[in-house]
Amino acid sequence: MDSNELKNLANKLRYMALEAIFCAGSGHPGGALSSADLITYLYFKEMRVDTQNPHDPDRDRFVFSKGHACPILYAALAEKGFFPKDELKKLRHIDSFLQGHPDLKHTPGIDMSTGSLGQGISAACGIAMAGKKQHKNYRVYTIVGDGEIQEGQFWEALNFAHKYELANLMIILDYNGLQIDGTNEEVMNIDHLKERFSSFGLNTLEIDGHNFAEIEQAFRQAKNCKDRATIVIAHTVKGKGVSFMENQVGWHGKAPTQDELNRAKAELEVA
Secondary structure, three states, rough: OOOHHHHHHHOOOOOHHHHHHHHHHOOOHHHHHHHHHHHHHHHHHOOOOOOOOOOOOOOOOEEEEEEEEHHHHHHHHHHOOOOOOOHHOOOOOOOOOOOOOOOOOOOOOOOOOOOOOOOHHHHHHHHHHHHHHOOOOOOEEEEEEHHHHOOOHHHHHHHHHHHHOOOOOEEEEEEEEEEEEEEEEOOOOOOHHHHHHOOOOOEEEEEEEEOOHHHHHHHHHHHHHOOOOEEEEEOOOOOOOOOOOOOOHHHHHOOOHHHHHHHHHHHHOOO
């Protein structure tokens, strides 16, 4: 897929995620929309996954550490064919396998249950370590949130990734600048990230997380780095693609109304 096709698909996934949240009456649209382009590239350009063989031991793995943003992941899995798209409308319903956070045991295509922030990256490190020990050629990808990296466990995981030279691990920071209580600076400042990550001995890259050419280049550079884990600071916009949601902390965790969903659909130019 070229950049235009990926962009159109990402907007389609954005709408599918918003519709799921609308049907649930609750959810986290802001962070789901900021991750949409990264998720789209992962599942429709980069990762080796097979809907007919979802437990293939040689598949690439993905851990969505910021698990509350899972509607965008569910949209990608449904579009990919892991389960019917109609299941998205059952998000958070009592009889649904689509919970408010990713569930390894019940949801097709999920590689790790996540939700307690700071822990997903540790799981990704463990999966990458297992692959290295077993001489497997699969790659492990994880997306973490910027509010999430205020957790101490995140930095412990970076130490682990460096010590064991997990070159098969790619960490992507969805750096949208907002978290549930306000801006990152207001809650706990996390500036000078490129210098901090580099000081941990990681292959550190910085990109526009909505530019598919830059995303592609980052993935290429990560693959070419054979002696260390890669971390990518992906600058994104919370609520990306929907004007009244963009950079609005209030859209961290609430469902759109029918009118707002219709407006979003029009802005995303989804048929």
